Amino acid sequence: MKAAVLHEIGGVPRYEDFPDPVPGEGEVLIDVKAVAVENVDKAIAAGTHYTSAGFTGRLPAIPAFDGVGALPDGTLVGFGNPRLPYGALAQRTVVPAGSYAPVPEDVDPAVVTVLASAITGMAIRTAAGFVPGETVLVQGATGVAGRLAVQVARLLGAGRIVATGRDDTQLREVRELGADAVINTAVPDDVLARAFADARGDGYDVVLDYLWGRPTEVLLGTLVPESFGFGRPTRIVQVGESAAPALNLPADALRTSGVEIYGAAKGLDAATMGEAYGQVVAWTRAGELVFGVERVPLSGIETAWQRTDLKGRRLVVLP
Ligand SMILES: NC(=O)c1ccc[n+]([C@@H]2O[C@H](COP(=O)([O-])OP(=O)(O)OC[C@H]3O[C@@H](n4cnc5c(N)ncnc54)[C@H](OP(=O)(O)O)[C@@H]3O)[C@@H](O)[C@H]2O)c1
Incomplete structure (x- = not known):
């Protein structure tokens, strides 16, 4: 499959071939549809985030830990926590069963992935x-x-x-x-x-x-x-x-x-998170919550990763 692959700490991910993930017991294959690239993804790849060690210890690896994708039965989900060295910036990834939740089918996945x-x-x-x-x-x-x-x-x-x-x-x-x-x-x-x-x-x-x-x-x-x-x-x-x-x-x-x-995590649990998520989806559907999305294909990751001109627009990669 094609993926954005990071080879060295602080480097820039390259668009290249990477072995397809094979789900083990208790894991699910995700067909990735959209991934928002955020500062936290860059900080993890740069080795400056508190969770960096797990990722940078598995190089070459695929950055980004969440996104929107489809389960093998076609259900659209928001997923997180891929098994390293797999990450979200690829055509496919693998996550623990349950590490995903359904997302609205009537909202563009590139929009859904920004709602976090x-x-x-x-x-x-x-x-x-x-x-x-x-x-x-x-x-x-x-x-x-x-x-x-x-x-x-x-x-x-x-x-x-x-x-x-x-x-x-x-x-x-x-x-x-x-x-x-x-x-x-x-x-x-x-x-x-x-x-x-x-x-x-x-x-x-x-x-x-x-x-x-x-x-x-x-x-x-x-x-x-x-x-x-x-x-x-x-x-x-x-x-x-x-x-x-x-x-x-x-x-x-x-x-x-x-x-x-x-x-910011204070007060968050599955119930309050679900309620907050439902609210932002409802506002988005109603056109009350607006934001800029800069869509780029996975093949453009090398240039996109280094962009500094987004000015309030979220970079979303579409594998
Ligand atoms: N905890 C969470 O779940 C969560 C989720 C999303 C974001 N975050 C965090 O929230 C922060 C903002 O995220 P974002 O996605 O909104 O990022 P963003 O779109 O890149 O925006 C960054 C903001 O910070 C400003 N800024 C950057 N460097 C600055 C500096 N040295 N001094 C003063 N202002 C500066 C930028 O101003 P300009 O527009 O002038 O560049 C802009 O307003 C990041 O630290 C991110 O990791 C946390």
Whole structure:
């Protein structure tokens, strides 16, 4: 079969022949239809993700750990967890029985495969207990997941949505998706701090953070009250690390602000995940959740893997 094959850590996958997977006991063959290539796939291949060791220890191997495909009986499913060295970026892959779930047959597989990113937007509710009317700040709103999160916040009934990015043209697009105010983070710290303070209205209730690093350090500084009193705590949901994988967290930023920090996985189980997934599918069918998809054939993987011009569109590979 044809596959995208990674030969060295940090390299670029090449389109080439690879032996067909043969399912063992308790495994199922998947005929791959669409795969969204995300930052996490590149981080695993680069050896910089916490799950990298298993993958990079099996080279040559096929990147990407989930996608949309068909079971041998033709049922369309979202699948995950392929058996290494097999990955999703191939004509066929092999996964443990049960490591898949049916997906709607009436929605384009290339669209379905992007919806996992929309579920991160639902973390304002599943992780942070968002209720309608609250103010939501989306850090990193010009990316694919951030643009979806702005729309999810609006659809869930946010009272005010503030969105950050580092490119004014893209920030204008984010405003059209539903942000009430936008902030460009590519400014000196004191200017950024003032912008966070000016845009917060009555205060940020929930922050959905795809950036971490400096923008969030500056934000935390603005949450520290200037006098003793009872503040309204901000709940920060950590989802991504596009700006940096770590940040400096001063003691007073926690002690006096009452800030609460959660991981995006908090509150997720099969039931809440199923509910979140059903909701984003319903919004997508109704045309209420929009996003850009850049479709490329598997044969174009070498060029596509290195693209940096996607500006909020998800790269989807079609084997
Ligand atoms: N936990 C999950 O399930 C999950 C799911 C999806 C994504 N994520 C994570 O969330 C993050 C965003 O994912 P994505 O798919 O939306 O990525 P994306 O489409 O590539 O967008 C990245 C975003 O981060 C911004 N950015 C990149 N480098 C930056 C820097 N040094 N300083 C400030 N901003 C920077 C980009 O701004 P420009 O537009 O100006 O480049 C853009 O807004 C990633 O860390 C990803 O791994 C997590």
